[in-house]
Amino acid sequence: MTKAIQSSVQVGELATGQALTVPLYSFIGSESSAPSVYIQANVHGAEVQGNAVIYQLMTLLEGYQVLGNITFAPLANPLGINQKSGEFTLGRFDPITGVNWNREYFDHQVDVQAWYREHQHLTDNALFQAYRSMLVEACQKRLAQPFGISTGHRLAVNLQTMAHQADIVLDLHTGPKSCKHLYCPEYDIDAARYFSIPYTLVIPNSFGGAMDEATFCPWWQLTQYAASQGRDFSVPVSAFTLELASQERIDLDDALVDAKGILAYLSYRGVIAENVSPAKMARFACYLRDYKKCHAPKAGLIEYCAVVGEPLAAGQPLVNILRIDLYGTDQAFQAISLPMDCVPILHFASASVHQGTELYKVMTKVFALPSV
Template sequence: MLPIIERVPIVQLASGDRLFIQVYKFIGDNPGPKAYIQSNLHGAEIAGNAVIHQLMELWQQVDASQITGEIWLVPVCNPLGINRRSQHFSSGRYHSYDGKDWNRIFWDYEKEATDINQFASSQINLNPDEIATNYRNIILKHFHKLQEEINAASGVPFVEQYRYQLQSLSLDANYVIDCHSSTNQGLDYLYCFSSREESAKAFLLDYAILMTEYDGDAFDEAGMKPWLALEKSLAQQGNPIQFEVESWTLELGTGMQMNPQSVAKGVRGIQNYLATKGMLEIPGFPLPETDLHSVNFIPKDRIRKYYATAGGMIQNRLPLGTLVKKGDCLYQLLSFDKTGELPQIIDIPAVESGLIADICTNYSANQGDYILSIFQGETDKFMIN
């Protein structure tokens, strides 16, 4: 089947030119949930574009009877970000006009909802589907009120217009998948909200960051946080319910690259996830290894970032994916400190055992510049069978 293709206007530039995003909709014969998948919110993180392209090619061979519900695909979802360049480097993590991180701008209903407990109480005798429908309608009603301010003669900053356009595509989805990559060089993993660990297995990735704290400004958080708040309120009132609403961020390898291995993991994982949710009926899926797949969940507060303790050049740095023990030398700084002394080499030890999960691309560093990240824990924990 061929997708329905729609264009969404994003911004008119001073030159008069307009930028758009394009949405590809695969609509099944059978009514059901909605999945929303986007990529390239950060300009240098392009692997998800290849994932979405390959999914579109695969699903063009699928009949509409094999899809339950709707699957919306939005590659290059941030045209301003993808077009940012600095010499030979792609950037686009921040809006150049106001410096805002493109993934810290989104609208979170829970921040303005003062009546979640009251709403939960009013729904106590309804079934989960009815509660979900009622709650989603309230969220959308509040969200669409933002349009009044956007359309006012006074206008709003661009990021508020942009987030409205993007979130209007996804707020009614049951399943949201936001494809990212490391800004630098990184492993493949996903972000998982507490209580959704069982679903995370379907992506067949080895590592997941367990979200223990979040403010709701990121794309996945803004969509998921109100539902987690409602689940918590219902549970406190003696009505524990887990809604069929999930939101994920996939981190697929290295920035400025479409690494074939990372792309393949993304394609396999998304297809397997949607098949597990009953949205895709394709041969071989869900994959038989799904139930037995083991995900290593790392609490977000167990990620240790290392920053340069002095200015210099990085040498002898351990490669991505290396298991380290406390005290191991992670890298050396060749420091030309200009104090009238010879250059010195500074060994940087691991503060704690773990796995090197992310490393910077640049090998020269000012004091305080980011160097690498480690998933902290005993090395046995990170062994992959």
């Protein structure tokens, strides 16, 4: 039986001098040539289900032959997790700066042309090792820069340092009220067929601030530049964001479903010795440019009519807006619909909204993904 080794990493300090630490669990693989993996959860305080998935996945791995090193970082943001207001967990935005915790990662902006010119004589494996070392060292320099960095950026760069040491990176999140969906870079769209997730957002191969992009973008840039110089290899690093339904929720049975989906992907990549087949299910996708935000045209009390994860035909009600202050007028109630077919993916958690609140995110121009 394979057992995880427990440790921790310090990601900051409280004003009282207490260390902020994140627990780590590591499975040591038996083959150095197998891909290594980094999986984190709970960067946003209320998005706790990823921890349950990590628990179930680690439990499953005890019965498998692990070939590649796997590192888990549950409870990855101790500040956000403990940011409570009454019965609710906040923890989506850094309370000091107001920045989204998942937009604090370091954009390396590597001068790929200059770096490649200096290292092009290396074999592919040596080239990848040198590039990885450069990314890790850049993060370490960022943490030690003389003018310091913000609390949130320090947390993010510490997590990013661990991610840069892996070949596969999975960042586990949830939505407010959401169905499961996957953020997948365009170059790696075939990978979406292995996870137990029905909807995939195909994102550009560019940096937008999140962990998955911070991980794969430098490697995509290296791969593209090398190809322009007549040297072809596949992007060496894969990174995805898994949105595991709704926040403020722990469901261990559902977590087991998602853990098995991750296990199927790790099997496909050769991280474990055993063959694990992906779940038989329909999977659909749309490009990020076709993922639309629907904002409240006016303030009021909201009845969310569209069910997340279920197709919605054009003209069918998305929400009903109640304005009790306008009772007795034709403005007291208004049904809102969209002019195109879509699939609602997530909606705002509160029934009380300001004008302009993002009510829903919906996929349009949806297409089916082929099965494995």
